[in-house]
Amino acid sequence: MGQERYNVEFLTPELTIRLWKDFKDDQYEAKIALIREYAASIQSTLDPEVFEVKLNEQIGLCYYMGGQYQETIDCHKIILEILTPEDSPMSYFLTIGLIIRCSRLIGNFDQAFFWAKKAFAEVIHAPGFNFKLDLLQDYGDLISDSKQEFDQSCLPIIQSVIDEAGFPQKLADPVSTINSMREMHLYWNRKLMEFDITHHQNKDSLLEEYQKYHNTCEIGWYRDYADKLIFKIKKEKDN
Numbered sequence: 001m002g003q004e005r006y007n008v009e010f011l012t013p014e015l016t017i018r019l020w021k022d023f024k025d026d027q028y029e030a031k032i033a034l035i036r037e038y039a040a041s042i043q044s045t046l047d048p049e050v051f052e053v054k055l056n057e058q059i060g061l062c063y064y065m066g067g068q069y070q071e072t073i074d075c076h077k078i079i080l081e082i083l084t085p086e087d088s089p090m091s092y093f094l095t096i097g098l099i100i101r102c103s104r105l106i107g108n109f110d111q112a113f114f115w116a117k118k119a120f121a122e123v124i125h126a127p128g129f130n131f132k133l134d135l136l137q138d139y140g141d142l143i144s145d146s147k148q149e150f151d152q153s154c155l156p157i158i159q160s161v162i163d164e165a166g167f168p169q170k171l172a173d174p175v176s177t178i179n180s181m182r183e184m185h186l187y188w189n190r191k192l193m194e195f196d197i198t199h200h201q202n203k204d205s206l207l208e209e210y211q212k213y214h215n216t217c218e219i220g221w222y223r224d225y226a227d228k229l230i231f232k233i234k235k236e237k238d239n
Contacts, residue, residue, distance in 0.1 A: 005047055006088045010054035011038065019062075028066030032059050049082050057091070060098065069102035073111075076102075085125035093119065093131045100138045109146040116142060123157055129165040129221065132157060133178075133185060140178040150174045166220015188213075188222045207233045 011019075015038055023031050035058050043051055060075030076095045085092045096119045103112035116139050126132045136158060143150050158178065159171055167181050195209045207230060214226040 005050055006053065006083075006091070008046065008050060008054075010042075010046075011035070011058060025065040025067070028062040028068060031062045035059060035062070053079050053082055053091070057095070060095075064098060064102065069105045072102045073099050073106075085122045089125045089127040090131070092122070093126055093135065097134055097138050100135075100142065104138070104142045104145055109142065109148070112142050113146075113148075120154060120157065129161050130185070132161050133165075133181060136161065136178045137182050140175045143175055164221075166223070168218050184218060188217050188219055192222065192225070203233055203237055207237075 015034070019031050019034065035055070039051070039055050039058075046054070056075040056078045060072050060079070063069075063071040063075060076099045079095050080092075080099075083092055083095065096115055099115045100112050100119065103109070103115065116135075119135055120139075123132060123135065126135070136154070139154065142148075155171065155174060158174055161167065161181065162169055162171065165185075167184065169177050169180055169184075171177055191213065195206060195213065210226050210230050210233070214223050214230065217223050217226065
């Protein structure tokens with residue numbers, strides 16, 4: 001399909017806000033009806049495949065937030081009949097990850113392992129270490145719930161995330177290693193976002209917090225990111 005075709009807006013910002021502000025998660029049918037009504041009004045303006053992918057992404061998300069996991073799977077399978085990793089790596093891995101997760105949640109482990117194998121075969125296209133880690137998280141949860149053996153061919157993927165992101169973990173028990181990386185990633189990611197919210201209008205305070213963050217963060221990727229932010233703030237202060 002090509003990334004340039006896929007990189008288009010679907011829902012308006014106003015409609016997105018309304019969907020997630022005015023409706024509860026269990027009101028997924030009302031949200032889907034609203035999405036379908038809007039989608040019908042713009043369908044003629046979009047490439048048919050793009051429209052099908054975008055529509056099922058939104059409907060599938062409503063089902064997922066509403067705890068309707070089989071319906072989520074059905075929507076996302078439609079997406080993967082069209083979308084390839086080359087078309088939109090981010091959307092592809094988010095989609096296939098949800099299929100794996102929802103299949104596990106309904107106890108269909110065979111289906112979950114089928115899609116996990118497919119995802120790992122395409123992991124070279126993952127747009128960043130966080131997408132690989134998300135995939136490993138879903139696979140680790142699948143291993144834990146199904147009580148099956150961890151596929152040793154996936155060990156290099158864990159090591160690649162450790163190396164790419166600069167995690168301090170040493171690869172030992174794979175599921176324990178994945179869980180440890182997941183907790184560390186969530187902690188430092190959340191802490192970084194809190195700085196932006198709390199100190200975004202005070203450059204001196206923000207600079208101090210980023211420097212503390214850099215000095216204590218255990219993940220190399222986040223330290224490097226903090227370095228870039230520190231440099232940017234100092235440059236702005238000098239101008």
